[in-house]
Amino acid sequence: xxxxxxxxxxxxxxxxxxxxxxxxxxxxxxxxxxxxxxxxxxxxxxxxxxxxxxxxxxxxxxxxxxxxxxxxxxxxxxxxxxxxxxxxxxxxxxxxxxxxxxxxxxxxxxxxxxxxxxxxxxxxxxxxxxxxxxxxxxxxxxxxxxxxxxxxxxxxxxxxxxxxxxxxxxxxxxxxxxxxxxxxxxxxxxxxxxxxxxxxxxxxxxxxxxxxxxxxxxxxxxxxxxxxxxxxxxxxxxxxxxxxxxxxx
Numbered sequence: 001x002x003x004x005x006x007x008x009x010x011x012x013x014x015x016x017x018x019x020x021x022x023x024x025x026x027x028x029x030x031x032x033x034x035x036x037x038x039x040x041x042x043x044x045x046x047x048x049x050x051x052x053x054x055x056x057x058x059x060x061x062x063x064x065x066x067x068x069x070x071x072x073x074x075x076x077x078x079x080x081x082x083x084x085x086x087x088x089x090x091x092x093x094x095x096x097x098x099x100x101x102x103x104x105x106x107x108x109x110x111x112x113x114x115x116x117x118x119x120x121x122x123x124x125x126x127x128x129x130x131x132x133x134x135x136x137x138x139x140x141x142x143x144x145x146x147x148x149x150x151x152x153x154x155x156x157x158x159x160x161x162x163x164x165x166x167x168x169x170x171x172x173x174x175x176x177x178x179x180x181x182x183x184x185x186x187x188x189x190x191x192x193x194x195x196x197x198x199x200x201x202x203x204x205x206x207x208x209x210x211x212x213x214x215x216x217x218x219x220x221x222x223x224x225x226x227x228x229x230x231x232x233x234x235x236x237x238x239x240x241x242x243x244x245x246x247x248x249x
Contacts, residue, residue, distance in 0.1 A: 004185055006122045006131070010138040011181035014119065016146045018174035020153075026043060036218060038154020040230040043214035045151045045236025050203040050210075051116070052245045058199035070200045077204020081107055081210070105159035107213065108152055111205035112173045118147075118198050120180020125195075128185070149174075155214065158239060 058070045080146035084107065119141050127134030149170060218230050 003127050003131075003134075005085040006134060007127050008178065010123055010127070010134070011120045011177040011232055012139065014123075014141055014145060014177050015116075015171065015174040017142065020148050020149045034154075036226070036230060037233045038151055039158050039214055039235040040218050041237040042151025042155045043210040043218065043241075044234040045241055046179070046210040046214070046237075048245075050206040052242050054115075054199045054206070058196060058203070060241035061196045061199070064106055069196070072200075073197050074200040074207075075199035078096040078208045081111070081205050081208040082112070082199075105156055105161065107205075107209050108159075109169055110174050111202065111209055112131070112152060112170075113176050114198070114205060115202050116174050116177040117180040118164075118195065118202055120177035120182075121184040121195055121198075122180075123177070124181045124184025135143040144220025158217075165170040193211040 015203055055070065055074065058073075059067055062070050123138050123141060124136065126138075153166055156169065157163055161169065215234075218234075219227075
């Protein structure tokens with residue numbers, strides 16, 4: 001039972017990181033001016049998480065003989081969010097409720113929920129393998145979640161959510177790490193192949209959101225001079241995810 005409590009404690013702490021976006025609230029009136037920079041950072045962080053974390057981990061788990069499956073589920077993840085966005089966009093267009101909220105904000109929440117659930121599964125399996133491995137895995141998740149959660153908060157506010165609602169939705173998404181931890185503990189002996197499919201699926205989600213929604217949003221709204229700064233912040237988001245992966249390796 002001690003292992004179970006470590007899993008719950010770690011995933012609960014990681015869920016609290018969703019409130020790291022509250023740091024930007026201290027900027028108050030300056031927040032509106034930096035929202036596009038947070039969107040740029042989030043786009044880079046999502047691509048970095050996909051290419052430096054999720055896909056390599058899936059390939060490592062799959063082995064050479066199953067790499068094709070990684071590609072297939074990555075494409076499925078990408079296409080699923082394309083279809084989902086079309087449905088959300090149609091529903092959003094025909095609904096009078098919250099017309100000011102951009103539809104792709106819901107994709108962010110769905111993809112983050114999946115990703116947080118996967119993090120919980122991985123943390124549970126790691127603690128069951130050994131305490132040091134569990135701690136190392138939990139710390140790695142903490143370090144790569146902080147910049148991503150700040151970026152996600154900025155995107156939700158930019159999409160039209162009130163700041164307090166954006167924090168609450170981010171937290172609800174984050175607590176799925178706890179559910180992932182519990183399920184991972186209960187079915188650890190059967191979970192291997194499940195993670196193998198979920199990792200590239202989540203990577204496809206991230207790539208779709210970054211390339212189809214966030215980057216075009218930056219290109220549409222940014223002026224010529226600002227574009228260079230946004231690109232730098234975009235690279236900074238990628239760099240943060242690469243650094244956290246290298247530090248956690």
